[in-house]
Amino acid sequence: MQGLMMQQPLLVASLLMHAERHHGAQEIVSRRIEGDMHRYQYRDLAQRARRMANALAALGIEPGERVGTLAWNGYRHMELYFAVSGSGSVLHTLNPRLHVDQLAYIIEHAEDRVVFFDLTFLPLIESVAPRVKSPKVFVAMTDRARMPQAHGLSSMLVCYEDLIDLHSDAFDWPLMDENSASSLCYTSGTTGNPKGVLYSHRSTLLHTYAAALPDSLNCSARDVILPVVPMFHVNAWGLPYIACMVGAKLVFPGPALDGKSLYELIETEQVTLSAGVPTVWQGLLSHVAEQEGAFSSMRRTVIGGAACPTAMTVRFQERYQVDVLHAWGMTELSPVGTVCSFKTSPSALSTTERYALQAKQGRSVFGIDMKIVGPDGEELPWDGIAAGDLLVRGQWVSRQYFGSDGAPPLRDGWFPTGDVARIDPDGFMQITDRSKDVIKSAANGSVRPTSRTSRACIRTSRVRCASPRGIRSGTNGRCCWS
Secondary structure, eight states: OOOOOOOOOOOHHHHHHHHHHHSTTOEEEEEOTTSOEEEEEHHHHHHHHHHHHHHHHHTTOOTTOEEEEEOOSSHHHHHHHHHHHHTTOEEEEOOTTSOHHHHHHHHHHHTOSEEEEOGGGHHHHHHHGGGOSSOOEEEESSOGGGOOOOTTTTTTEEEHHHHHHHSOSOOOOOOOOTTSEEEEEEEOOSSSSOEEEEEEHHHHHHHHHHHHSTTTTOOOTTOEEEEOSOTTSGGGGGHHHHHHHHTOEEEEOTTOOSHHHHHHHHHHHTOOEEEEOHHHHHHHHHHHHHTTOOOSSOOEEEEOSSOOOHHHHHIIIIIHOOEEEEEEEOGGGSSEEEEOOOSSOGGGSOHHHHHHHHTSOBEEOTTEEEEEEOTTSOBOOOSSSOOEEEEEEETTSOSSOBTOOSOOOOBTTBEEEEEEEEEOTTOOEEEEEESSOEEEETTTOOEEEOOOOOOOSBOOOOEEOOOOTTOEEOGGGOEEOO
């Protein structure tokens, strides 16, 4: 006997519809590349996203076709998150950390029909455009007054705000199969060309539910969320979707990620939660210390992208009363896999026990299962001692790569992460090594092994960067957004 419940597909557009209907007056604040502040509400986001959905249709974008973005964290990028996926096309966020050759390869492999870009990345677009055949239109994410004189792009260059102004906001988000593709993100893998991870509407919605839970990122309508982690890679760890689901105020930093700029934004907008990599937070902490400042509103931060030093955790918590959530994941996991939230009150633990626990990558969020296996493939015990290859499975774990001719990467239904880890009896996982630690240098195409050191993070592409302004290579050969 079947249950007698309504059947409604899990679709990305439903998040925006919910935010508009139930949190329409909630604010979204963006620091733009021009340096000024932009403010509007969820209802404005929804209206402009519908206009852009009509614009995409006018450009001839069909359901399932890919639309590229090369942009900072800001309101226009947020509009594209919903206009593209919600209308049935696939949002392809492009990573500007990559060398121009890899960026061109990715655009061609994805067959992007249109590429939207922030003006910061105009030189990168001018370098990429002659190398690709697929995009016939490049859209500058600005207004008519700031449209650039782009060398070699004049016949293909369109103004973002012109597209918005030319089209009506009368648009009905289509119903579609929840297993349809919603977004695409490439990861470098280990060797060879970057690999595309194709997320579905269903996987995105389930990831959003789980990541918002109290023992995950613990988000609510009372939060003011500052995603420093980039929207151009793994959907800013899901925070733009989470904010719509719970009705939180969103604050976007744009390209200004230095300690002074972030601190001013945090204090002015009364940010309660932020997420980013250790290099960003080191700059923030240094600035606050120099100014003998404090955090008046921020109460927790999510740290991934690289292992969070215990000294940083101590400094945040003891000096500034900001709780640290250590997290781990991968592009192939959408990306959140584990979050280091306590099972018992921290007050029940000694200081040594508390910080030893927080150095781990944490427990699986609901929807992710994991195990460690030895060289023979046999599962190892969760005793906090045995270390083995970390395998995962779940509702938002990739089963194969987009456009891949090779065999799926799964091992008996489990995804091999490439990490070596141990798991304690309470389910807290700690990464100790890499089982296949080879990275490709995007600058010259060479392949070399990296040092076998402990790594703990929400992992991004393992690529040495040819970096545009404002982005630099992270530690251990990883690219960190800083």
